[in-house]
Amino acid sequence: MHKNPIGVFDSGVGGLSVLRSIRELLPHEDVIYVADQAFAPYGKRTKSEIIQRADAISKWLLSQNCKLIVVACNTATTNAILHLRQTYYVPFVGIEPAIKPAALGSKTGVVGVLATEGTLSSELFQSTTQDHAKDIEVITQVGHGLVELVEGGNAESSQAEKQLRNDLAPMLNHPIDHLVLGCTHYPFLSKTLKKILPKNVTIVDCGEAVAKQTKRLLEKHQIQNAGDGKTAYFTTAIPNKSLWALFGIDAVEHMDI
Secondary structure, eight states: OTTSOEEEEESSSTTHHHHHHHHHHOTTOOEEEEEOGGGOOGGGSOHHHHHHHHHHHHHHHHHTTOSEEEEOOHHHHHHHHHHHHHHOSSOEEOOOOOHHHHHHHOSSSEEEEEEOHHHHTSHHHHHHHHHHOTTSEEEEEEOSSHHHHHHTTOTTSHHHHHHHHHHHTTGGGSOOOEEEEESTTGGGGHHHHHHHSOTTOEEEOSHHHHHHHHHHHHHHTTOOOOSOOOEEEEESSOOOHHHHHHTTOOOOEEOOO
């Protein structure tokens, strides 16, 4: 089983930010990445719809003999991770905002969180904040239309900058020194964010933590691989080659599930 691939899925290309960290830490692991772009964004779906999609994709990844599955989406983790862990036998790694490292590193005692409405209103976010930021002021902000901008290949556009300035303006009235990105799409907005944020603000995402947890589980179950580290990419929509090319990917297969 150690030679089997890791499965990674997201509603779209956002999970590629997590995949990047996994590839850096685990270069010898084979990976199958699925973008559920035909049903994106998940933030506009009901909980039952998200569970249904996460279940269908997980079944498909298991049919490809995946030994571990990373749910590289905050919304899917919030809505479906419990169901997936209770239903299937392989380990699942979920996503949660990286509040702990931000709180530990904060000198002003104030951190910001930019996330989707579904993530900010979730029990997982509330419990994570209570556990790791008891003595820290957490300023939250919903990102409006940011997922769609990334999915459209417009992460570094003037439109993205305008939207981020609008979203972050209330937050920047507070002395935040860390900004937690609570959606896997948002790291692709980092270049634009750096134009807007004060230089003392550190951007924090969850990619490294997810990669480390994936590594821990592989070691725990003794299913590490020492292979070539190949990655295969799939999408449930008709592949937009120009979009995928922006991420350095030239081969994406369509899958119908």
